[in-house]
Amino acid sequence: MDRNLALDLVRVTETAALRAARYMGLGDKNAADQAGVDGMRRMFDTLDIDGIVVIGEGEMDEAPMLYIGEQVGRGGPGAPKVDIAVDPVEGTTSVADGMPNAIAVVAMAPRGCLLNAPDMYMDKLAVGPKAAPYVNLDAPVADNLRAAAGALGKSISDITVAILDRERHAGIIDECRRVGVRIKLFQNGDVDAALATCFEETGVDMLLGIGGAPEGVIAAVGIKCMGGNFQGRLIPYGDEEESRCVLMGIDCSKTLTLDDLVKGKEASYAATGISDGALLRGVTFSANGIARTHSVVMRSETGTIRYVEAVHNFNKKPLYAF
Helix, strand or coil: CCCHHHHHHHHHHHHHHHHHHHHCCCCCHHHHHHHHHHHHHHHHCCCCCEEEEEECCCCCCCCCCCCCCCEECCCCCCCCEEEEEEEEEECHHHHHHCCCCCEEEEEEEECCCECCCCCCEEEEEEECCCCHHHCCCCCCHHHHHHHHHHHHCCCHHHCEEEEECCHHHHHHHHHHHHHCCEEEEECCCHHHHHHHCCCHHHCCCEEEEEEEHHHHHHHHHHHHHHCCEEEEEEECCCHHHHHHHHHCCCCCCCCECHHHHECCCCCEEEEEECCCCCCCCCCEEECCCEEEEEEEEEECCCCCEEEEEEEEECCCCCHHHC
């Protein structure tokens, strides 16, 4: 893939974030999500790619735009064939309630390289580069925590684990407390929380728990760009979800490694903050039609991480930016 495509992805996430941020705290998560979808869709139409959405807003009959299987980009002769994973508003509830950790995010890889994860739950484990070789989703939680502590050169009491604040995680929380690690609960946005494990300044050493499988694949792309480790296992609820996995050729009993989720060395990740989070600041609006965004873009092939701070002048922006 052309390295400039990664920077083009930032324009996609910026536009989604700018649109969704208009709904901050207004209590309408569906309107925020639709605004992000509309912005992202319009920007994709300006890119010289032959893209297929493998993780999107739902099936064709469930979502007006960016549905699974939709073609995006200008296409045409010579356009790179790529898989696209999108979450126009990761944390719709956070936007609606005026809470932190909402982002607009896109991941991209060559055609056939992203797992087409069904929309179901996934058990997840994420760590940064230093602990990457020493953890395994199949190992007991306590063993992984001690292994991470050793790899990071920390005492066990200095390890911090991010866990989605849900009742289903009571057992994991109890086990972490027995070991004596610090726990950071969060309400929404486990993509951002997973990537936080790769940045020492966040203070987060590991992510554990069950969240959405599509978000797991998106997080895996970002973590692969940074040399961390992400592992997952699909958790189907009911016969319908199990049957869907069978039709998609996915073994739900298998622990999915980073290379299962994101094949090859070429992948790109871009995200723009909608509300303030551990890694990115949210959109701010100023007088005279000015807005500011804060984004990150990464490539797995080079390991390059770029932060992009942009000032947008709506008096000069084309219509897709409004």
